[in-house]
Amino acid sequence: xxxxxxxxxxxxxxxxxxxxxxxxxxxxxxxxxxxxxxxxxxxxxxxxxxxxxxxxxxxxxxxxxxxxxxxxxxxxxxxxxxxxxxxxxxxxxxxxxxxxxxxxxxxxxxxxxxxxxxxxxxxxxxxxxxxxxxxxxxxxxxxxxxxxxxxxxxxxxxxxxxxxxxxxxxxxxxxxxxxxxxxxxxxxxxxxxxxxxxxxxxxxxxxxxxxxxxxxxxxxxxxxxxxxxxxxxxxxxxxxxxxxxxxxxxxxxxxxxxxxxxxxxxxxxxxxxxxxxxxxxxxxxxxxxxxxxxxxxxxxxxxxxxxxxxxxxxxxxxxxxxxxxxxxxxxxxxxxxxxxxxxxxxxxxxxxxxxxxxxxxxxxxxxxxxxxxxxxxxxxxxxxxxxxxxxxxxxxxxxxxxxxxxxxxxxxxxxxxxxxxxxxxxxxxxxxx
Numbered sequence: 001x002x003x004x005x006x007x008x009x010x011x012x013x014x015x016x017x018x019x020x021x022x023x024x025x026x027x028x029x030x031x032x033x034x035x036x037x038x039x040x041x042x043x044x045x046x047x048x049x050x051x052x053x054x055x056x057x058x059x060x061x062x063x064x065x066x067x068x069x070x071x072x073x074x075x076x077x078x079x080x081x082x083x084x085x086x087x088x089x090x091x092x093x094x095x096x097x098x099x100x101x102x103x104x105x106x107x108x109x110x111x112x113x114x115x116x117x118x119x120x121x122x123x124x125x126x127x128x129x130x131x132x133x134x135x136x137x138x139x140x141x142x143x144x145x146x147x148x149x150x151x152x153x154x155x156x157x158x159x160x161x162x163x164x165x166x167x168x169x170x171x172x173x174x175x176x177x178x179x180x181x182x183x184x185x186x187x188x189x190x191x192x193x194x195x196x197x198x199x200x201x202x203x204x205x206x207x208x209x210x211x212x213x214x215x216x217x218x219x220x221x222x223x224x225x226x227x228x229x230x231x232x233x234x235x236x237x238x239x240x241x242x243x244x245x246x247x248x249x250x251x252x253x254x255x256x257x258x259x260x261x262x263x264x265x266x267x268x269x270x271x272x273x274x275x276x277x278x279x280x281x282x283x284x285x286x287x288x289x290x291x292x293x294x295x296x297x298x299x300x301x302x303x304x305x306x307x308x309x310x311x312x313x314x315x316x317x318x319x320x321x322x323x324x325x326x327x328x329x330x331x332x333x334x335x336x337x338x339x340x341x342x343x344x345x346x347x348x349x350x351x352x353x354x355x356x357x358x359x360x361x362x363x364x365x366x367x368x369x370x371x372x373x374x375x376x377x378x379x380x381x382x383x384x385x386x387x388x389x390x391x392x393x394x395x396x397x398x399x400x401x402x403x404x405x406x407x408x409x410x411x412x413x414x415x416x417x418x419x420x421x422x423x424x425x426x427x428x429x430x431x432x433x
Contacts, residue, residue, distance in 0.1 A: 004145055011090075012041060014079075014083060014132070015428050019034060019037055019381070020034050021035065021379050022381050029202040030059045030066055038131075038132045039052070039053055042086075044140060049140070054350075056078050057345065058074035058128075061122060061127075079129075084108070089137070097138050100137050101321060101323040105126075108129070127324065134322060135353070142419055147419075148415075149413075150418070157330065161329040168370070169405045170194050170367050171194065174196050174343070176198045194237055194269075195236060196373055197219060199212040199255070209254055212255055217262050231366075237366070239271070240272065242275075243273060244293075245274075249279070253286070269367070273295060290312070297320075302328050302331050312339065312364075313331075315341050316342055318343070318344055322357075325357060340364055340373075341354045343373040347386050349418065354372060359411070389422050391420035395414075
């Protein structure tokens with residue numbers, strides 16, 4: 001086992017940029033109009049420094065807190081937790097970022113509850129606040145140990161779970177509540193073939209399932225027969241994402257019965273986190289793999305979902321930290337369960353952080369390649385500007401082609417550009433302290 005240097009952070013800094021969305025994004029019964037890009041800077045006692053990124057999504061992190069505050073107010077609370085976390089990092093030496101996360105997490109949780117005044121603060125809010133810090137910690141870890149490749153970055157215990165080299169990663173095309181049908185047809189014409197349908201409409205459970213069923217019928221009528229050469233069936237496929245809006249399995253089964261009645265069931269390959277986190281019903285008899293997402297906060301909660309018949313796990317290295325995602329990927333690998341990578345409407349650089357994970361996972365069953373959601377291009381008002389901040393902007397593997405990212409040797413050699421500093425984000429700290 002390689003000996004790693006002990007890292008001591010002596011200076012920290014942070015800032016953020018507010019990025020407007022083209023239209024409100026709807027999920028979990030709420031709507032986002034902007035996303036804050038949080039940037040954290042760490043400097044070690046050896047003089048190395050690193051700048052890490054995050055996209056804040058308070059609605060994803062804790063929908064109840066999001067509803068209780070203004071949109072900017074909720075983001076300000078999360079940013080306050082980022083600042084407090086940076087103070088904790090200055091008090092904690094570490095060898096790997098996984099060790100750092102384990103050491104500070106209990107105190108970060110306590111601080112999150114204190115800052116928000118919410119005793120039942122969702123762990124996803126905590127992890128989202130940790131992203132830019134964890135991101136910077138991995139970059140600092142690379143600098144301190146002379147590592148220049150993502151494969152070398154992964155600590156030994158987690159490498160077997162990320163040992164594949166997919167030459168393609170399929171893109172899950174997000175279909176939010178209000179997206180016009182013509183935009184879906186256009187996406188299919190562009191080659192997208194994995195359509196991620198947001199379910200869990202606002203309203204009561206009855207209102208929700210009725211609207212969800214109507215929406216599926218509308219989508220299936222529009223694109224259900226569209227051909228593709230990317231799947232064995234020659235048809236596009238659907239994944240469903242309810243963001244834990246369904247209270248009971250019975251309601252989910254009503255939805256799936258409707259899907260069967262309109263001829264859409266056979267094209268559904270995955271259901272992401274349909275049920276409330278506290279729901280403990282077994283889902284192994286549903287007939288479609290159910291993936292744990294929001295309810296997976298640690299290895300114990302991941303095991304709980306697997307024991308309840310969940311057939312896949314969602315990795316969110318850009319929403320729950322790369323450090324936690326490595327642990328979840330390792331568990332899934334040991335249990336023979338596939339993983340996929342879902343988005344948080346992140347910026348282009350974070351997409352390549354996530355792409356490095358998706359590229360190394362075993363091909364997803366029924367898809368035959370890695371599986372990655374990314375939807376920033378369809379949601380950010382200034383997406384082309386954000387693309388320009390990428391340190392290797394314009395590289396062929398940063399652009400979708402026929403519904404996939406095509407990954408070549410250059411992608412793996414350069415680790416998608418994530419270990420190369422971004423001039424834009426570095427420039428946000430002209431007077432680094």
